[in-house]
Amino acid sequence: MARFLLRRVALGVVVLWVVATLVFVLYFVAPHDPARLIAGRQATAQTLADVKRRLGLDRPVLSQYGSYLWRLLHGNLGYSFVNQEPVTSIIKRDLPVTASVAFGGAILWLVIGVLSGVLAATRPRSIADRTTTALALFFYSMPTFLLGELLLLGLFFRLHLAGVDFFPGGGYVGITTSPVEWARHMILPWITIALVTAATYSRLTRGAMLDVLGEDYIRTARAKGLRERRVVYRHGLRSALTPVVTQFGIDLGTLLGGIIVTEDVFSLPGLGQQIVNSITRQDLPVIIGLVILASAFIVVANIAVDAVYAVLDPRVRLS
C-alpha cells in the first residue's frame, strides 16, 4: 500500500515538473515580448531594458529556468502583467467561488450518476432502465455550455417571465454572506456540471452493478435473508464502485474544463472566469499560474482517488 502510493506520488511529481517546464517554454514561444506588455506601447528603449532586467529576461535561458523553478517551489506564481497583483492573491480571492462550483457539482454528479445507475441495474429492461439509458446518452452528447444556456433560457428567463423568480440569472453570493442565497445561486451551475458528467457514471455503475449482482456472494447474501436494499447497496454497490472511482480520477480534468465554461455562462467570478478574461488581456502569468494550479489539483486529487480505491478494494492494497 505504502509503496503503491509512493509510486503514485513520484509520478505526480514528474507530471508537475513536465507541466512547469512546458509552461516555461510557452513564455518563450509567445510572440509577445513580456517586457513590452508590461512597459506598454509607448515605452522608450531605456524603460524596456529596465523592465527586462527587473524580470531577469536579460539572463541566459537556463538561469531563468532555474530561478523560475525555485520560485515555484516557494509557492511564488509571479505577478499579473495587467496590475502587478500577485497571482497567488488572485487565486486566494477567486478560489471560494470555484471550489463552491466544483464540490457541489461533483457531489451532485456522483449522486445522480450512481443512483440512476443502480436504479437501472436493479430493474434491467424496465422502462426506468431504458429511460435512464436514453437520458444518459442525451446528456453525454450535450456540450456543457449549451446545457448552461438552455437552463438559463428555460429555468431562469421563462420562469422569470411567468412570475417565478426562484432561479437567479447568474452571479455569486458568498457562503458566509448568506448560505441560502449561496445555494440558490449555485443550483443551476451545479445541475449544469452534474448532468453532463453524470451520464457516463450512470452507464458505468449500471454495467458494473449488473456484473456484480450476478455473483455468487450476492446469492449468498440473499439466501441469508438479508433485505434487498442491504444486498444492493452494502454488498453490491461497494464492489461496483471500483470502476466508478477510477473513472472519477480520470474525469477531474473534464470537471475543471466544465467549471471554466460554467463560470463563463453563469458569470461567476471564479478562477475559470479569471482565466478566460486573462486570455483577452494576454495576461500570461495569470494563465500560467492557473495552469500550474489546475495540474497540481489534478495530481493531488488523483493520489487521493487512488487511496480511496485502495480502501474500497482490498486487492489493490495486497498487490
Place this chain on the structure above:
Amino acid sequence: MTQRLAIDVAVGDGLGPVGPAKRPIEGRSPWRLAFERLRHDRVAIASSVVIVIIALMAIFAPVVAHLVGHGPNDQYRTTGLSPEGIPVGPNLRFLLGTDELGRDVMVRVFYGARISLLVGVVASSLAVSVGVVIGLMAGYFGRVVDTVLTRLMDVNLSLPYLVFAIALISVVGPSLLISIVVIAFFSFASVGRIVRGQVLSIKEKEYVEAARSLGASDVRIMFVDILPNVLAPVIVYLTLLIPLSIVFEATLSFLGLGVVPPTPSWGGMLASSIDYYQVAWWYVVFPGLGLLVTTLSFNLLGDSVRDAFDPRYNRFFGTTE
C-alpha cells in the same frame, strides 16, 4: 468443384453434417459480419442518415446561401434588426431569425456545420493515426521504447486538457489549424494505450513469429501483420472520438479560442447568443440544436459500431454477457 469446396469449408468449421451441401457456405470475414450487423441495426441506419443530412447541409451551405440570397457574413441592419437594434425572430425572410448584427441565423447554422464536421473528423483521424503509430511502437518494441512512450501518454492523460489548451492557444493565437492540432494532441493518448494493450498480446502470436522467420522487417510486421488485427477497436474509438472532438471545438470557439470571427461556427454563435438569449431564443436554440443533433448521432452510431464489432457487448444490457 464448387460443391466440393463448400463441403470442405463446412468440415473445417465443424459446422453442419458432411454431405452434399445444398448451397455453398461462404467464409465471411469479421468485417463483413460487422457490416451485416450494422446494416440490420435500425439505430445505426437512422443515425447514419442524420449524419449524411448534416454533411449535405455543410456541403450545400453556399447553395442555401444563394437560394435565400443572404451570405453567411452579410449584415442586414435594416431588415434583419428591429428599429431598437434587436435581432428579429423567424419570419419568411429570415427562416430561423437573425443575430445581433442582422445576419441570417439559418445560413450561419448551415455554414457552422462545415467547421464542426471538418474539425471533428480531421482532428479525430489525426489523433487516431498518431495514437496507432505510437501504440504500435510502444507495444511492439517494448523495453525502453515502451516505458518512455507509456509514461509520456500517462502524463498527457493527466493534464487538465482544457486549461492547457487555453494556455497554449492564448499564446500562439487561435485558428482552425491550431484547434485541430490541440484537439488531436489531447486525444491521441487514449488510442495509443488501447493499441499498445492489443499489440502486446498479438505480437506473441505464431503468425507474427512466422513473418519474422521469413525475414519480414519490423515495419512490415507492425503495419502488415499486426495493424489489421487492432483495427476493430480503433474504428470503434474513432467513431466515438468524433463527437468528443466536435464538442471540444465548439467549447474552444465558445471561449473565443476556436475559429476566428466572422467565420460562422456553432460554438461561436452560442457564445455571442448568451448576451441575447432574453430577446432572441432562436439565436440559442438553432445552433444548439445543430450541435446536439450532430454529437448525439455520432454517439449513437459509435455505440452501434461497437456492438457490431463486439456482439458480446450489449449497449442496453450490461457490459459483456
